[in-house]
Amino acid sequence: TRSTRPQRLLKVVQKHATRGDPQSVISAIDHFCRRSEWAMNIGDEKGSILDSVVSELNPEKVLELGTYCGYSTVRIARLLPPGARLITLEFNADYAAIARQVIAWVGLEDKVQLVESASEDWIPRMTEHFGIETFDFVFLDHWKDRYLPDTKLMEGCGLLRKGTVLLADNVICPGVPDYLEYVRNSLSYKSCYFKSHLEYSKAEDGLEKKSVFLG
Numbered sequence: 001t002r003s004t005r006p007q008r009l010l011k012v013v014q015k016h017a018t019r020g021d022p023q024s025v026i027s028a029i030d031h032f033c034r035r036s037e038w039a040m041n042i043g044d045e046k047g048s049i050l051d052s053v054v055s056e057l058n059p060e061k062v063l064e065l066g067t068y069c070g071y072s073t074v075r076i077a078r079l080l081p082p083g084a085r086l087i088t089l090e091f092n093a094d095y096a097a098i099a100r101q102v103i104a105w106v107g108l109e110d111k112v113q114l115v116e117s118a119s120e121d122w123i124p125r126m127t128e129h130f131g132i133e134t135f136d137f138v139f140l141d142h143w144k145d146r147y148l149p150d151t152k153l154m155e156g157c158g159l160l161r162k163g164t165v166l167l168a169d170n171v172i173c174p175g176v177p178d179y180l181e182y183v184r185n186s187l188s189y190k191s192c193y194f195k196s197h198l199e200y201s202k203a204e205d206g207l208e209k210k211s212v213f214l215g
């Protein structure tokens, strides 16, 4: 049977990227998705904004919701200081299987832990299973109707502290209106919108960055 898109992405990485070299994985995927086949990676334009937010924050404990093939996982993990940890949740078993191989290809397994699960099932288990009290940085890129409920769930589980930064992909396309309404109106400060474009496309999209202020 025909291969899946994630399988084709993995083959591009194994053929054109250098083991242990995250930048070559990022470039190989972006080139393929721009020239051959669109895929829902954050991409190079929004990815550069993600890089600048991560570099400025220098987080020790990172949570990513929605791994897909691991493109943003690699983008984030390559910038983390030694000892920092990234936990990434992916519900879809096929995506998770590919992402594990991409993460292994760049040799970032010691920084990254991929959990194959629905986000709502594992957010409440972060403390008892991983010993993580609070996260410094959360990247939201999973199902768009899960951004708001999972943010409230993280708040309820005490996983967000004063100063935790939440960065959300796709706030315009496909869009997350309920989440945007919540983060822009809640008693927090410094919620800002980074206008950009949908990955590998001219359509508008953007990232919303919010610093948590437990008022």
Ligand SMILES: O=C(NCCNC(=O)c1cc(-c2ccc(F)cc2)cc(O)c1O)c1cc(O)ncn1
Residues within 6 Å of the ligand: 040, 041, 042, 066, 068, 091, 092, 141, 142, 143, 144, 169, 170, 173, 174, 198, 199
């Ligand atoms: O689809 C699952 N996750 C991907 C979430 N991400 C997206 O849906 C997504 C979509 C788009 C997008 C934009 C325009 C368009 F025309 C089509 C798609 C872009 C993005 O940047 C995304 O991030 C999924 C499956 C599953 O079985 N279980 C849990 N999650």
Ligand SMILES: [Mg+2]
Residues within 6 Å of the ligand: 040, 041, 042, 141, 169, 170
């Ligand atoms: Mg996305």
